[in-house]
Amino acid sequence: xxxxxxxxxxxxxxxxxxxxxxxxxxxxxxxxxxxxxxxxxxxxxxxxxxxxxxxxxxxxxxxxxxxxxxxxxxxxxxxxxxxxxxxxxxxxxxxxxxxxxxxxxxxxxxxxxxxxxxxxxxxxxxxxxxxxxxxxxxxxxxxxxxxxxxxxxxxxxxxxxxxxxxxxxxxxxxxxxxxxxxxxxxxxxxxxxxxxxxxxxxxxxxxxxxxxxxxxxxxxxxxxxxxxxxxxxxxxxxxxxxxxxxxxxxxxxxxxxxxxxxx
Amino acid sequence: xxxxxxxxxxxxxxxxxxxxxxxxxxxxxxxxxxxxxxxxxxxxxxxxxxxxxxxxxxxxxxxxxxxxxxxxxxxxxxxxxxxxxxxxxxxxxxxxxxxxxxxxxxxxxxxxxxxxxxxxxxxxxxxxxxxxxxxxxxxxxxxxxxxxxxxxxxxxxxxxxxxxxxxxxxxxxxxxxxxxxxxxxxxxxxxxxxxxxxxxxxxxxxxxxxxxx
Numbered sequence: 001x002x003x004x005x006x007x008x009x010x011x012x013x014x015x016x017x018x019x020x021x022x023x024x025x026x027x028x029x030x031x032x033x034x035x036x037x038x039x040x041x042x043x044x045x046x047x048x049x050x051x052x053x054x055x056x057x058x059x060x061x062x063x064x065x066x067x068x069x070x071x072x073x074x075x076x077x078x079x080x081x082x083x084x085x086x087x088x089x090x091x092x093x094x095x096x097x098x099x100x101x102x103x104x105x106x107x108x109x110x111x112x113x114x115x116x117x118x119x120x121x122x123x124x125x126x127x128x129x130x131x132x133x134x135x136x137x138x139x140x141x142x143x144x145x146x147x148x149x150x151x152x153x154x155x156x157x158x159x160x161x162x163x164x165x166x167x168x169x170x171x172x173x174x175x176x177x178x179x180x181x182x183x184x185x186x187x188x189x190x191x192x193x194x195x196x197x198x199x200x201x202x203x204x205x206x207x208x209x210x211x212x213x214x215x216x217x218x219x220x221x222x223x224x225x226x227x228x229x230x231x232x233x234x235x236x237x238x239x240x241x242x243x244x245x246x247x248x249x250x251x252x253x254x255x256x257x258x259x260x261x262x263x
Numbered sequence: 264x265x266x267x268x269x270x271x272x273x274x275x276x277x278x279x280x281x282x283x284x285x286x287x288x289x290x291x292x293x294x295x296x297x298x299x300x301x302x303x304x305x306x307x308x309x310x311x312x313x314x315x316x317x318x319x320x321x322x323x324x325x326x327x328x329x330x331x332x333x334x335x336x337x338x339x340x341x342x343x344x345x346x347x348x349x350x351x352x353x354x355x356x357x358x359x360x361x362x363x364x365x366x367x368x369x370x371x372x373x374x375x376x377x378x379x380x381x382x383x384x385x386x387x388x389x390x391x392x393x394x395x396x397x398x399x400x401x402x403x404x405x406x407x408x409x410x411x412x413x414x415x416x417x418x419x420x421x422x423x424x425x426x427x428x429x430x431x432x433x434x435x436x437x438x439x440x441x442x443x444x445x446x447x448x449x450x451x452x453x454x455x456x457x458x459x460x461x462x463x464x465x466x467x468x469x470x471x472x473x474x475x476x
Contacts (some may be wrong), residue, residue, distance in 0.1 A: 017273060064454060064458065067458065068457070068458060068461055071461045071462055071464075071465045072461060074465050074469075075315075075319075075461065075464055075465045075468060078465065078468040078469055078472050079311065079314075079315040079468065081472055082314075082472065083307065099289075099293055103289065104285060104286075104289055109323075109461070112323060112327070112457060113454070113457055113458070115327075116327065116450070116453035116454045116457050117450065117453075117454050120331070120446075120449060120450040120453050120454075121446070121447070121450045123446070124442075124443065124445075124446020124447060124449065124450055125443075125446070127442065127446060128441075128442050128443045128446060131442050132442075179465075179469070183469045183472060183473065184472070232339075232442055233338070233339045233342050233343065233441055233442040233444070233445045234335075234339040234445075235442070236335075236442040236443075236445050236446045236449075237334070237335025237336065237338055237339050237445040237446065237448075237449050238335055240331060240335060240445075240446050240449040240450065240453075241328070241331040241332050241335050241449060244327040244328075244331050244453050245274055245327055245328050245331075247327075248274075248278060248323075248324060248327050249274065249277055249278060252277070252278045252281040252282060252285075253277075253281055255281070255285060256281045256284055256285050256288075259285055259288060259289065260288065263288075263292050
């Protein structure tokens with residue numbers, strides 16, 4: 001990899017941003033391929049580590065995901081409340097909030113929260129292992145770090161984000177129902193009826209499919225930045241920062257393409 | 264101010280552009296199921312973008328970008344005892360490190376909100392006119408946006424902009440124990456500020472709704 005020439009001009013900065021972006025994407029693609037190669041040769045990954053990761057990722061992020069989801073649902077109801085008040089169409093509130101939560105806002109915000117909680121933590125963990133030479137120690141022992149560290153995390157994140165999104169969706173709707181009654185003063189039954197009537201199964205499933213891809217994207221991004229760390233505590237902090245930023249970009253882009261392909 | 268504003272510009276532009284695309288896409292697609300025409304999509308989209316999604320998503324992005332950055336910086340300063348050194352030399356670390364970031368974050372939040380909304384509307388217009396064939400003039404209408412939308416959004420921006428650096432610096436200062444501690448502090452900063460933004464957003468929106476703003 002050639003280092004871009006250091007210039008301070010606007011164009012120089014612009015070009016450097018692009019070169020770094022492409023280098024990052026390339027490195028992530030390679031990591032992705034190595035993960036799949038490890039997955040295909042099933043004996044190459046560690047079963048115990050996978051179970052530990054599933055537990056850690058799922059259970060630890062459950063409270064924060066539930067809390068976020070509930071408020072997101074509430075927020076959507078308040079946001080659509082303005083239009084409901086303007087038009088007087090109270091029956092639309094369940095449809096509006098349900099569609100928004102299931103298909104877009106729910107998966108995106110749960111994904112962002114997940115990347116903040118799990119992705120960042122993962123980058124920090126791997127980064128610390130790198131700066132304390134633990135990854136090299138694994139290689140010396142003849143253990144493949146991809147199979148031992150990365151693949152379990154990759155799978156655990158996909159599985160757990162999938163379930164967290166499903167649970168989160170339900171809590172978002174519940175949060176929305178409570179807000180509907182408390183803030184908007186509309187009977188909850190109208191809200192639930194609106195959701196049931198608008199047949200949102202396709203939206204719900206699309207949200208879950210998104211969750212699978214978001215989980216994979218967050219895993220690859222956070223592992224990539226974790227393995228890239230150089231230079232002690234400062235490096236770890238910067239890597240975590242880069243990791244959450246890249247995850248956010250990935251989430252929004254993947255989200256767009258899935259929606260367009262789905263509909 | 265430079266590091267908060269300029270370096271977040273590409274990031275905000277990218278995420279908000281995709282948000283604009285997806286919102287218009289979804290809105291038009293869903294509207295076609297219920298309504299025969301797509302004339303309200305543009306005004307409603309711009310109104311919601313200004314009031315709800317603009318401040319919220321820009322703040323969420325700022326929380327990941329800037330909040331994590333502040334926590335990483337102050338955290339690594341804490342674990343390398345630079346904060347202690349400041350105290351010894353009688354320089355107040357809060358005044359020296361947090362206050363400039365605090366002010367920059369509030370100002371930049373407002374600027375990035377304007378910028379983000381413009382980018383999202385531009386992207387949304389693109390897909391609305393090209394993919395769904397909505398007239399440009401029908402789409403780009405401010406009839407769905409009121410002055411109170413703008414005021415509520417501005418108020419949100421100031422509050423979010425203030426909350427993020429405080430939370431981030433707090434978890435940075437509390438970092439202990441080398442690189443692991445810094446990583447943990449950064450994680451905490453991101454989670455806390457993301458959640459706080461959503462919580463505050465809900466509170467402000469509910470109060471604004473109650474008062475009919």
